[in-house]
Amino acid sequence: MSRVCPEREIERLLSFAERNNLAEGLDIIIVRNALLDLFNISEPYVGEVPVEGLQTPAEMLDKLWDYAVSSGLVQGDTDLFKDLFSARVMGLLMPRQSEVIDHFSKTYDKKGAMEA
Numbered sequence: 001m002s003r004v005c006p007e008r009e010i011e012r013l014l015s016f017a018e019r020n021n022l023a024e025g026l027d028i029i030i031v032r033n034a035l036l037d038l039f040n041i042s043e044p045y046v047g048e049v050p051v052e053g054l055q056t057p058a059e060m061l062d063k064l065w066d067y068a069v070s071s072g073l074v075q076g077d078t079d080l081f082k083d084l085f086s087a088r089v090m091g092l093l094m095p096r097q098s099e100v101i102d103h104f105s106k107t108y109d110k111k112g113a114m115e116a
Contacts, residue, residue: 004067007045010035013060015049017093034092039064039073061086 014032017023023031032044065082068074074081095103108116 004063004070005045006039006064006067007036007041007043008047008049009060009063009067010039010041011045011049012052013057013064013089013093015051016054016057016060022093022095031092035089038089038092039067040071057090061089064089 010032013035014023014028017031018028036042036044065074065085068085069077074085104116
């Protein structure tokens with residue numbers, strides 16, 4: 001198995017999040033910093049990240065999981081730990097509840113219940 005570059009996988013994940021409206025603008029910076037902290041990485045990836053049409057973040061999450069296991073960042077290499085870890089990573093990408101409620105309320109007011 002080739003060595004995982006977690007910095008690159010984080011950038012791929014951020015690109016996925018941005019394309020899928022999970023995070024944008026300044027939130028990307030905050031999420032990047034949180035992910036770097038989670039993986040004990042001091043510097044972000046510097047280089048090109050390809051534009052990909054991936055439908056899910058599974059590939060990046062798998063590679064980040066492999067890195068977490070090989071680096072001793074997680075306690076056990078089981079499906080349960082992997083699922084919990086992936087949920088933790090994705091939780092950093094997801095909009096906050098207040099943002100979701102605000103977006104829903106604005107859409108409801110402007111376009112009605114069906115659109116919201």
